Every structure is written in structure tokens, then in C-alpha cells.
Amino acid sequence: MRAPxxxxxxRRATACALAVVAAVAMSGCDAAQGGIATQExxxxxxxxxGVRDQTGPVAYAGIGGAxxxxxxxxxxxxxxxxxxxxKLTIEEIDTAGSIETAxxxxxxxxxxxxxxxxxxxxxxxxxxxxxxxxxxxxxxTIFTQAGSDGxxxxxxxxxxxxxxxxxxxxxxxxxxxxxxxxxxxxYNATFPTFAEIGKGSxxxxxxxxxxxxxxxxxxxxxxxxxxxxxxSIAGEDPDAVVMLLTEPQSVTALTQLRQAGYDGQVMAxxxxxxxxxxEAGKHGEGxxxxxxxxxxxTSEKARDFVAAFQERFGQKPDVYAAEGYDGMWWLARAIxxxxxxxxxxxxxxxxxxxxxxxxxxxxxLTFEGNxxxxxxxxxxxxxxxxxxxxxxxxx
Amino acid sequence: MIxxxxxxxxxxxxxxxxxxxxxxxxxxxxxxxxxxxxxxxYGIGGYLAAIGMVxxxxxxxxxxLLAAVAxxxxxxxxxxxxxxxxxxxxAMATVAFTLIISVLVVNGGDLTGGASGLFGALGMLxxxxxxxxxxxxxxxxxxxxxxxxxxxxxxxREDPELASAMGIDVARYRxxxxxxxxxxxxxxxxxxxxxxxTVTPDDINFHLVVLALTIIIVGGSRSWIGxxxxxxxxxxxxxxxxxxxxxxxxxxxxxxxxxxVYLPGGVTGAAVDGYRKYRRKRREAAASPPDAPPPQQAAxxxxxxx
Amino acid sequence: MAQHILNAVALGSVYxxxxxxxxxxxxxxxILNFAHGATFMFSAFTAHVITxxxxxxxxxxxxxxxxxxxxIATLTQVLAFGPIMRRATEHRAAELRILIGGxxxxxxxxxIAERVTASAPFGxxxxxxxxQVFEVFGxxxxxxxxxxVVAGIGIGVxxxxxxxxSRQGLALRAIGVDSETASLMGVDRATLALGTMATSGAxxxxxxxxxxxxxxxxxxxxGDQLLIKAxxxxxxxxxxxMGGVIVGAFVLAGAETFVLAMNQGTWVxxxxxxxxxLVLLLRPQGLFGRxxxxxx
Numbered sequence: 001m002r003a004p005x006x007x008x009x010x011r012r013a014t015a016c017a018l019a020v021v022a023a024v025a026m027s028g029c030d031a032a033q034g035g036i037a038t039q040e041x042x043x044x045x046x047x048x049x050g051v052r053d054q055t056g057p058v059a060y061a062g063i064g065g066a067x068x069x070x071x072x073x074x075x076x077x078x079x080x081x082x083x084x085x086x087k088l089t090i091e092e093i094d095t096a097g098s099i100e101t102a103x104x105x106x107x108x109x110x111x112x113x114x115x116x117x118x119x120x121x122x123x124x125x126x127x128x129x130x131x132x133x134x135x136x137x138x139x140x141t142i143f144t145q146a147g148s149d150g151x152x153x154x155x156x157x158x159x160x161x162x163x164x165x166x167x168x169x170x171x172x173x174x175x176x177x178x179x180x181x182x183x184x185x186x187y188n189a190t191f192p193t194f195a196e197i198g199k200g201s202x203x204x205x206x207x208x209x210x211x212x213x214x215x216x217x218x219x220x221x222x223x224x225x226x227x228x229x230x231x232s233i234a235g236e237d238p239d240a241v242v243m244l245l246t247e248p249q250s251v252t253a254l255t256q257l258r259q260a261g262y263d264g265q266v267m268a269x270x271x272x273x274x275x276x277x278x279e280a281g282k283h284g285e286g287x288x289x290x291x292x293x294x295x296x297x298t299s300e301k302a303r304d305f306v307a308a309f310q311e312r313f314g315q316k317p318d319v320y321a322a323e324g325y326d327g328m329w330w331l332a333r334a335i336x337x338x339x340x341x342x343x344x345x346x347x348x349x350x351x352x353x354x355x356x357x358x359x360x361x362x363x364x365l366t367f368e369g370n371x372x373x374x375x376x377x378x379x380x381x382x383x384x385x386x387x388x389x390x391x392x393x394x395x
Numbered sequence: 396m397i398x399x400x401x402x403x404x405x406x407x408x409x410x411x412x413x414x415x416x417x418x419x420x421x422x423x424x425x426x427x428x429x430x431x432x433x434x435x436x437y438g439i440g441g442y443l444a445a446i447g448m449v450x451x452x453x454x455x456x457x458x459x460l461l462a463a464v465a466x467x468x469x470x471x472x473x474x475x476x477x478x479x480x481x482x483x484x485x486a487m488a489t490v491a492f493t494l495i496i497s498v499l500v501v502n503g504g505d506l507t508g509g510a511s512g513l514f515g516a517l518g519m520l521x522x523x524x525x526x527x528x529x530x531x532x533x534x535x536x537x538x539x540x541x542x543x544x545x546x547x548x549x550x551x552r553e554d555p556e557l558a559s560a561m562g563i564d565v566a567r568y569r570x571x572x573x574x575x576x577x578x579x580x581x582x583x584x585x586x587x588x589x590x591x592x593t594v595t596p597d598d599i600n601f602h603l604v605v606l607a608l609t610i611i612i613v614g615g616s617r618s619w620i621g622x623x624x625x626x627x628x629x630x631x632x633x634x635x636x637x638x639x640x641x642x643x644x645x646x647x648x649x650x651x652x653x654x655x656v657y658l659p660g661g662v663t664g665a666a667v668d669g670y671r672k673y674r675r676k677r678r679e680a681a682a683s684p685p686d687a688p689p690p691q692q693a694a695x696x697x698x699x700x701x
Numbered sequence: 702m703a704q705h706i707l708n709a710v711a712l713g714s715v716y717x718x719x720x721x722x723x724x725x726x727x728x729x730x731x732i733l734n735f736a737h738g739a740t741f742m743f744s745a746f747t748a749h750v751i752t753x754x755x756x757x758x759x760x761x762x763x764x765x766x767x768x769x770x771x772x773i774a775t776l777t778q779v780l781a782f783g784p785i786m787r788r789a790t791e792h793r794a795a796e797l798r799i800l801i802g803g804x805x806x807x808x809x810x811x812x813i814a815e816r817v818t819a820s821a822p823f824g825x826x827x828x829x830x831x832x833q834v835f836e837v838f839g840x841x842x843x844x845x846x847x848x849x850v851v852a853g854i855g856i857g858v859x860x861x862x863x864x865x866x867s868r869q870g871l872a873l874r875a876i877g878v879d880s881e882t883a884s885l886m887g888v889d890r891a892t893l894a895l896g897t898m899a900t901s902g903a904x905x906x907x908x909x910x911x912x913x914x915x916x917x918x919x920x921x922x923x924g925d926q927l928l929i930k931a932x933x934x935x936x937x938x939x940x941x942x943m944g945g946v947i948v949g950a951f952v953l954a955g956a957e958t959f960v961l962a963m964n965q966g967t968w969v970x971x972x973x974x975x976x977x978x979l980v981l982l983l984r985p986q987g988l989f990g991r992x993x994x995x996x997x
Contacts, residue, residue: 055641055812058923062821096643099591099598101633104405111402116456128514150514150593172880189967190501190596195510219966220501222926225715227708228961231841247824248920255917259843260832279824279918401925479985483733487936488981494929498971557775601929605735605804612801644812651805657796 037116037139037343042082046092046341048121048331049109050125051130056097060274061122064320065144065327066092069119071309071329081332082341088332093290095121100340102126103133110137117141117331117346120157122320124148124192140346142331144323147193154230158350158370162292164193164269165201167376169209170290171242172202174378174389180239180265183211183261186229186253187244189218193246194244194269202242214238221246226253234260242267244316247276251284258283274318277381285383293322294361294386305361317361326360326372332359408590411525413566414626414690415583416581417610421622422579424611427552429486429694431604432473432573436466437587438582438599442500442507444585445516445594448621450506455518466581467574474573478566490604498636512596518589523589528582536619612650613654615663624662665671704840706961713954714853715912717721720931720946721857722770722904728941729864729873730894731796736777736810737905738924743810744770746818746915746921752827757912759830761790766910767903770834774902777806778895786894807924814921824918825910832914852911856904857950861943873897892909916957933977939990948988950977962965 037047050069073088074172075081084086090374093109095102102121106204109118118134120143121127127146134141136152142158143151145147175183183206187198198216206213215236217229230253233241243266245253250272257266268277270291275356277284295306305325309317334349335341354367363375379386400407419433440462447461477488498509507513539548550558551568559565588594596625606629614625632650636643658665719741726732734740748762749770757765780803789795832843835991864870875883884890908927913919934953938945953973960972978990 002628029824055644055815057815057820058922059815060821063819092608094637094640094643096633098633100405100409100630103591104403104409108402111398125512125593125595125597129591132517132592148511148514153515190510192511192595215964217964217966219961220498220969222970223961223966224710224912224919224926227711228705228958229966230965231704231708232948232962248916248923251822251824251918252916259832260841261834276821279822279826281826281917283917366730425769477982480981481985483940483989484936484981484985487932488978490929491978495971497977498974502967502971601925608797609801609804612797614798620982628995636878641816641936642812644807646807648805648812651808652781652802653805655782655802655805656788659788659794 002046003271013035017157026222035115037341038079040340040342040345042086042339043343044085044087046082046086046088046335047114048088048117048119049112050090050092051102051105051109052092052095052119052121053097053123053126054092058097058123060318061145061320062095064274064318065119065122065324066090067309067313067322068317068324068326069328071305071312071321072325072332074312074327075308076332078246083334088328090119093331095123095126097123099126099129103129106130110134110139115139116341116343120146120328122146123384124151124218127151138347139343142327142350144320151350152280152369152371153170153346155351155370158328158330158354160372161323162372162374162376164290165197166373167199167290167292168197168269169205170378171288172205172209172211173268174288175211175240175265178265181212181234182214182238183209183242184233184236184238185216185241185244186213186226186233187216187218187242188223188246188249190221190223191244191246198244199271204345218288219245219249223249224252224261226256229253230257230262233257234262237262238264240265245271248273250275251280254280254287255283256371259394260266272381273379274320278384279374282383283350287381288340288378288389290316290376290378291319291386292376293317293319294379294388296379296386296388297361297363297377300361302361322361325364326365330354330358330365330372397516398440402541403634406634408520408522408525408624409587410630411522411529412583412587412590413606413610414529414584414623415579417607417614417622417626418532418536418619419576419579419583421611421616421619422608423569423576424616426548426568426572427555428569428572429482430474430573430576431486431489431607433466433498433576433580433583434469434579434603434607435489436470437584437603438493438496439469440466440581440584441598442513442584445588448516448518448589449513454481455509455520455589458518458589459582462581462585463578464521464581466584467578470577470580471570471574473577474570478569479556483564484535486496490601490686492571493599493604494601497596500599501596507596509681510596512594512598514593515587518586518591520586520589525586528586532579532582533619540618577672602687609651613651613658615650615661617660618663621661621663628662703838703926704756705958707840707846709955709958710951711842711850712958713913713951714850715908715915716927716930716934716954717853717857717950718849718911719906719908719927720934720950721860721943722901723928723931724935724938724940724943724946725860725864725904726897727935728943729878730783730890730897732778732799732873732898733796733803734774734777734782734895734898734901735800735913735928736773736807737803737806738928739810740770740773740777740902740923740924741905741909741912741927742919742924743773743814743903743909745909746810746814746823748910749823749825749827749913750817752825752929754827756827756829759764759828761905762825762828762830762914763910766906768906770909771899773810774898774905775895777803777902778898781806782898783891783894811924818921820921822837822920824913824916830885830914841979845911849911849915852907854947856907857943861947862945869893881924887895930973932977933974936987937977937980939984939987942987942989944948945987945989952988 035158053059064161118141120141122145127143128150135156144161210223266287268289316367333353337352340347357366378389381391443462445457447458528677555565610625615621723737746764748766785798832845872888934949937951956973960969
């Protein structure tokens with residue numbers, strides 16, 4: 001691993017270049033506009049940028065994150081959380097599902113000296129590509145989603161989404177509790193998050209809980225028809241099927257699995273949340289999945305968040321909105337904790353809040369380094385909405 | 396200006412890397428070879444560079460060189476294998492080659508990082524390096540576009556039978572374009588990945604084929620200038636279209652379709668036509684005597700706009 | 702084993718209906734329509750939007766999708782491909798521009814559908830149709846599969862025979878072989894092109910409705926995945942041969958099903974594209990293609 005070495009060298013060189021540029025620009029133009037993001041203290045206006053997908057195939061994640069953040073900002077500003085008259089503002093920039101656009105917009109965002117912090121791209125590879133950039137420019141950036149490796153890699157990258165693998169043992173625990181010992185796994189092996197769980201953490205957790213994985217079937221992201229794999233699975237007649245698939249895939253696989261005559265328990269993922277199973281109709285009923293957030297959560301924070309979100313946007317919040325909301329509150333707490341909205345101040349604050357953890361819409365939030373962890377919750381899709389699954393014997 | 400440069404550095408750099416990708420499809424096309432092997436070599440180059448840096452600690456220059464050479468070699472071998480194919484059959488075979496590369500890297504285990512790909516392969520590259528590479532490539536390509544070599548390549552494209560009757564070894568020219576296209580693809584892929592620091596199997600996809608093709612048809616397919624114009628248009632379009640917000644893709648679609656309908660020779664073709672018309676007008680105005688040579692002939696002598 | 706064969710036949714039938722429309726336009730009037738996948742998706746999307754308002758039976762849903770597909774393809778022909786063909790001096794010059802025109806057109810319905818659905822999967826839950834499961838000789842299948850197989854093979858053979866024997870079919874094939882001479886012999890190219898594109902779009906719409914019934918839901922991006930497969934199927938079978946398209950669709954579906962049945966799901970694309978690569982190596986003009994005659 002000699003790569004990090006090189007990184008550091010480059011980082012230093014670029015940082016110098018950027019410093020020179022900043023100095024030139026500062027002397028060249030009038031700095032009286034205020035909100036210069038390197039000054040200590042808390043200014044009247046704290047400008048943030050959201051750089052994430054608002055269009056394209058995974059737009060829902062960026063849109064959800066932006067809405068959650070918008071709600072949090074309105075609460076923070078209204079309550080005077082950061083002091084009287086202090087206003088957080090955010091501008092959303094669309095990365096349109098493209099890595100090139102994401103890094104181009106990020107380059108512009110980091111070069112803008114009035115930006116205090118950035119809400120980063122939701123798509124994994126966009127995030128991994130911009131991660132070294134925000135470090136070079138020293139702009140603290142909070143990502144939501146962006147579940148792949150290489151995103152949270154330095155002091156300026158933070159993530160307000162717990163990796164699915166970190167709470168997926170809720171699923172294996174449940175199966176063990178219900179004595180659903182024989183499990184078949186159907187997973188999308190070209191989708192990083194699912195590949196990681198399907199090949200890595202799930203077999204381990206299953207072994208710990210005494211589950212027996214009787215078959216494991218990988219498919220591709222391009223797989224559209226599941227007749228063949230689900231026939232084999234139905235033939236094995238396992239106690240439960242763990243299904244790690246993308247949205248349209250899961251609708252198809254569920255429908256075809258039921259048509260193939262399988263009527264046992266199906267365990268899915270939070271990707272199936274937010275009403276993505278609606279199209280599966282009656283075949284989707286009874287599917288259980290672990291998720292980091294559900295509108296069915298009963299904690300006071302969660303209930304307040306759901307009510308406020310519904311009032312503002314006319315629909316129930318999804319996981320992306322909850323992550324955006326808690327991520328924004330993490331930022332506000334960070335500014336308060338360090339007493340400074342400068343980029344360095346926010347960085348210090350984010351780390352401090354992460355050490356202590358806090359209570360958010362997703363529950364008791366803890367952190368591993370700069371990476372969020374959630375308790376997670378097991379929910380059941382009843383055909384129209386999510387309901388909590390009682391934990392049974394498990395504590 | 397410096398501020399502008401730094402805030403647009405990514406677009407400037409990806410203009411260069413995308414230009415190389417577009418050229419990797421344009422070079423064979425100019426010799427009448429409808430091959431997308433360059434896009435597959437983009438993937439090979441990108442992965443080789445990332446593997447070299449992450450697993451073996453290669454230097455940036457070595458990684459890029461390795462990627463270019465490997466891309467050229469693989470494409471040449473592919474060219475030998477499928478030299479009997481022509482037209483859309485050749486296009487399909489090379490698209491298949493490209494998509495197979497993407498499946499191989501998914502199943503490559505720790506070496507390729509599987510579905511998550513590789514990250515942390517940040518090369519020591521700046522705009523100056525990219526510019527130098529592009530200038531060398533463009534200079535070499537200009538040489539193949541002018542003079543007797545340019546005419547021979549044109550003959551290979553327009554009429555292979557006639558070309559071989561004139562003593563041109565058509566098969567050799569075709570194989571050479573494969574090698575060049577592979578090298579350009581390898582260069583483009585390795586530099587893109589080393590700038591981004593990440594590579595995933597998703598990076599090698601059909602959309603890249605579509606993008607390269609769109610660039611050279613809209614820009615102009617007969618000269619590197621066309622590829623450059625097309626690259627600038629498509630790399631910078633999202634930036635320019637940002638004001639239409641959520642309807643960006645709709646506007647993009649309309650513009651591409653309109654270009655296909657109204658610009659037969661691409662932007663370059665339209666510019667050349669416009670220039671000729673302008674010259675003709677001027678000449679007509681200057682030399683009003685009726686026995687002046689008809690201007691159409693002069694235009695035809697330049698070589699038409701094919 | 703028999704079950705796998707049945708599955709392959711069902712998958713192949715879906716591919717067939719989709720690829721057939723593309724092959725029809727491609728091998729007769731020389732239009733390789735890159736917007737075919739978007740037409741397919743948007744037809745299903747149109748039917749989805751309508752079924753959300755009115756509960757319709759299956760035939761009505763299919764009819765709506767077919768009409769939407771025909772309309773989209775006709776518009777594409779009138780606004781993009783027609784003008785390109787009129788302006789081009791020779792067909793070979795127009796070929797690449799038709800590709801690009803299709804790519805541009807395809808971006809528009811895709812962007813609209815992604816915007817409206819926020820890229821979530823959509824289906825025909827609003828329709829009154831419920832798939833029934835039944836067993837014949839120990840083989841399990843649904844009514845949807847039955848409809849698809851009958852429609853796929855019926856339409857496939859129908860189009861193939863029609864092209865081979867009818868007068869219009871002859872005229873179309875004449876254009877495919879030599880459009881200038883065909884024009885001289887009194888074939889009205891523009892009208893035939895419009896009709897062919899409308900038919901091709903209707904087939905895309907049919908495929909859209911049938912596949913959405915079969916899969917339960919599709920996403921806006923689903924059309925693109927099928928497009929590459931259809932491209933592969935037509936080339937595999939041999940450009941210009943409808944019989945080749947039928948064989949190509951089932952060969953591809955068979956190969957994919959085989960790899961899936963072997964539980965090597967991550968290699969599906971490599972095997973199917975590898976197969977195409979091999980076929981092209983052995984038979985450079987596809988399984989049943991005519992040798993490409995280059996006219997200069």
C-alpha cells in the first residue's frame with residue numbers, strides 16, 4: 001500500500017496551489033460580502049451547498065436527502081438553534097447521475113469561498129470520486145447513502161447513513177428467533193452493497209445465529225426475468241428467502257417467486273422501503289426488511305419528524321429524507337459544539353458530535369469514526385405501508 | 396481567470412480524456428472500420444492503471460504507459476481475430492467485447508475489487524500532462540489526415556476494392572487502426588481513472604459507446620477537429636444547460652436529434668460549408684466577369700464534404 | 702429440465718416481440734432505431750398512467766400500449782428519421798445519423814418517465830388482470846407466460862411469412878436490398894417507411910405491455926437493457942432475416958437460462974455476448990444473414 005503516500009504528497013502540492021489562488025483572489029476582489037467560510041465564529045448567514053442527484057436513475061435518494069435537509073434547516077432557523085438571527089441556507093446542485101458532473105460541480109463548490117460545508121453526492125462512486133477533492137480543498141462534506149468503500153476516507157468526509165451490513169443482523173436474528181433455519185439467498189452481485197452482504201456479512205451472521213444457507217444465487221443488475229432462479233429456490237422450499245435486489249428486480253422476483261409456489265417468509269432490504277413494493281401488490285405483503293428508518297417508528301423524535309415532513313411535503317418521509325434530516329442536524333450541532341461555522345470549526349464540531357452521538361429521527365445515533373451507526377428497525381410491508389415487527393424473544 | 400480555471404478544472408481535464416476516447420472510435424471509423432474496441436480498451440486501461448497503482452505501487456507514468464501498450468496489444472489481437480467482419484457486424488462484435496470486459500472485472504475478485512471496484516488510485520496528473528499527451532496524439536493524427544497517407548486511408552474507407560487494386564494493403568491498415576484505437580482507449584481510461592481515483596465495473600458500459608459515437612457524429616467524423624468540437628459540446632453541455640434544471644435531459648435529447656437532422660457533416664461539416672459559401676460569395680462579388688470559373692467546381696475540387 | 706426449457710421459451714418470446722419490431726425497421730427500410738427501447742418503455746408507462754385512473758382488463762391495457770408505441774414511432778419517423786433520409790444523398794451516409802437521431806429522441810421519453818416516477822418501478826396494478834398459475838404435465842406456468850409465448854411465436858412467424866410472401870412484404874424487402882431500384886419500380890418509399898415504423902413501434906408497445914405483465918413492474922431504464930439484447934439478437938440471427946430473429950431470440954434466451962440454471966448468474970452477460978462473438982467469428986454475417994453487398 002504505497003498509494004496513501006503519494007496522496008499526501010499531491011495533497012500538499014494542491015493545497016499550496018489553492019492557498020496561492022485564494023490569496024490572489026482575496027487581494028483582487030472585495031471580501032466585504034461576508035460569510036467567508038474560513039473565518040472563525042458564527043456569522044449571520046451560513047451558506048451550504050447540496051451537490052447530489054436531483055435527476056437521473058437514482059434521483060429519489062438525492063431528492064429525499066434534500067427534502068429532509070430542507071426541513072431540518074427550517075426547524076434550526078425557526079428555533080434560533082444557532083443563535084438569534086443566524087440562518088442556514090442551502091442551494092441544491094444537480095449531479096444528474098454522472099460522475100463527471102458530480103466532480104465538476106464539486107470542484108466549483110469547493111472553490112467557492114463562501115460555502116461553509118457541502119452535502120455530498122448520494123451515489124457511491126460519485127462520492128468516492130469527490131472524497132479526495134474535498135480533502136484537498138478542506139471543505140467538510142456530509143454524505144448520505146454513498147454506501148461504498150472509499151467515501152469516508154479522511155478528516156473532511158462524513159456519512160450520515162449507516163452501511164446496510166451494519167444493521168442487517170437484525171434480519172438474521174429474526175430468522176433465528178422464528179426458527180426459520182434453512183435460508184436461500186438471491187442477490188444482485190453486481191450491486192456493491194448487496195454483493196458485500198450476500199457474499200460477506202450475511203454468511204458470517206447466519207453462521208453465528210445457527211442458520212443454514214442452503215443456496216446462494218447471484219444475479220446481475222441487468223437481470224430482468226427471474227423465472228429460472230426462483231424456480232430452483234421454490235424447489236428447495238427453504239424456511240425463508242433472503243432477497244437482496246434493486247427496486248424493479250425485487251418486484252419481479254417476488255411476483256415470480258410467489259407464482260412459482262413459494263409461500264414462506266421473504267426477507268428483503270431497505271431498498272424495498274418507501275413504497276417500492278407497491279407494484280408487487282399482494283405478492284409484496286408480509287415481506288420483512290431491516291431499515292435505518294421507517295415512518296412507523298414510535299420514538300418522539302421520529303413521530304415529530306414524520307408529522308412535520310408530511311405537513312411540508314404532503315407525503316411520508318422515506319429513509320433518504322430521514323438521513324438528510326439527521327445529517328443536517330449533525331451539522332447544526334457541530335457548529336454549536338465548536339462555536340464556529342468556519343470550515344475548520346465545522347470539521348472539529350462534526351468530530352466532537354460524532355464522539356458523543358445524539359438522538360435523531362433514526363433513533364440513538366452513534367458513530368464509528370466519521371461514519372454513522374443506527375440501531376435499525378425491522379419492518380413488515382403490509383401492502384400499503386410499513387409496520388413494526390415485534391422483536392419477539394430477542395431483547 | 397485563475398479562479399475560473401480552478402473551479403472548472405474537472406471539466407477541462409475531462410475534455411481531454413473524453414477527446415481521447417472519442418478519437419479511439421473515430422480513428423478506425425475514418426478507415427471505414429466500425430469498431431468500438433477502443434471503449435473496451437478504455438476499461439482495460441482504467442483497470443490496469445488502478446490495479447498497478449493500488450496493488451503494485453506503480454508510478455503514474457508507468458501505469459499510463461502500461462495501460463496504453465496493453466490496450467493497443469489487446470485491440471490488435473482482437474483485430475486479427477475479427478478482421479473478416481465488417482459494418483454493423485463488426486460493431487456488434489466489438490460492443491460484445493466491451494461488455495464482456497465489464498463482466499470479467501465484476502468477477503475479478505480482490506484483484507479488481509469485484510462489484511465495488513477499486514479506489515484510492517489517485518495519480519500525479521495535472522492539466523499540463525493531459526495537454527501534452529493530447530498534443531502529441533493530435534499531431535500524430537494530423538499527419539494521418541494529410542498528404543498521401545490521408546488519401547490512402549480515405550481510399551481504404553471509401554472503396555477498399557479499388558484501394559487494394561492500387562496496391563494498398565487494406566487489411567494492414569485495418570489492423571493498424573485497431574492497435575491505434577486500443578492505445579487511445581487505454582490512454583483515456585487510465586488517465587480518467589487516475590484523475591478520479593476510482594474505477595468500478597459500471598464505468599465500462601454501453602452508454603460510453605453511445606457517448607463516443609454521438610460526439611464524433613455531432614462534431615464531425617473526418618478529422619480530429621470534429622472530435623474536439625463534439626467533445627467540448629458534450630462535456631460542457633450539462634454546465635451550460637444547468638439553467639433549464641430538471642428538463643436538462645429533454646433539451647439534450649432535442650439538441651442531439653436536431654443535430655442529426657440538420658447537420659449532415661456534423662458541426663465541422665456545417666462550418667466548412669458555411670466557409671465555402673462565404674468564399675464563393677466573396678469571389679463572385681470580386682470577380683463579376685461572367686467567364687469566371689463556376690464556384691461549384693472549386694468547392695468540389697477541395698474534396699466535397701463527405 | 703423441461704421447466705428450464707419452458708422458462709427459456711417464455712424469456713425468448715419476450716425478447717422476440719421486442720427484437721422483431723427493431724429488426725423489421727432495420728432490415729427493410731434500413732433504420733436502426735435506438736429509440737426502440739425508449740418507445741417500449743414509454744408505451745408501458747402510458748398504459749401505467751391510464752390504469753392508475755381506470756381499472757382496465759388486459760386486452761385494453763395491451764391495446765393502449767400498442768397505440769402509444771405506434772404513435773411514438775410515427776412521430777420519431779416524421780420528426781427525425783424522415784427528414785434525415787430526405788436530406789441524405791445516399792443511405793450509408795444517413796445510417797450513422799439515424800443512429801444518433803434515435804439516441805437523441807430516446808433521451809426525451811426517458812427523462813419524462815424518470816421525472817414523473819422518480820425512477821421507481823411501475824406496473825399495471827390498476828388493471829383488472831390477475832395472473833393465474835396452472836400446471837400442465839408437471840410444468841408450472843402462468844397465464845401471462847401462455848399469452849406471451851403464443852403472441853411471441855405467432856407474431857414472429859406471422860411477420861416472417863408476411864414479409865416473405867405478401868406484396869407489401871416484397872416491396873419492403875426490395876427497399877432493403879436496393880432502395881433506388883425499388884423506387885424506380887414504383888415502390889413508394891416514404892409511405893412504406895412510415896407504415897413500417899408505425900408497425901415497429903406497435904410491436905415495441907406490445908412488448909412493453911406483455912413484459913410489464915410478466916415482470917410485474919419495469920423501471921424507466923429497463924428499455925436500454927433490452928435494446929442491447931435486441932441488437933445482439935438481430936445480428937446473431939443475421940440482418941435481413943426474420944427467421945433469423947426468431948432463432949436468435951431463443952438462442953440468447955436459452956444461453957441466459959442455462960447460465961442462470963447453473964447458478965452462475967454473474968456470468969450471464971459474458972456468456973451471451975461471448976456466444977454472439979463466437980457466432981460472428983464462424984459466420985461473419987450471422988446465422989441466417991445474407992452477405993452484405995456493399996454498394997458504392
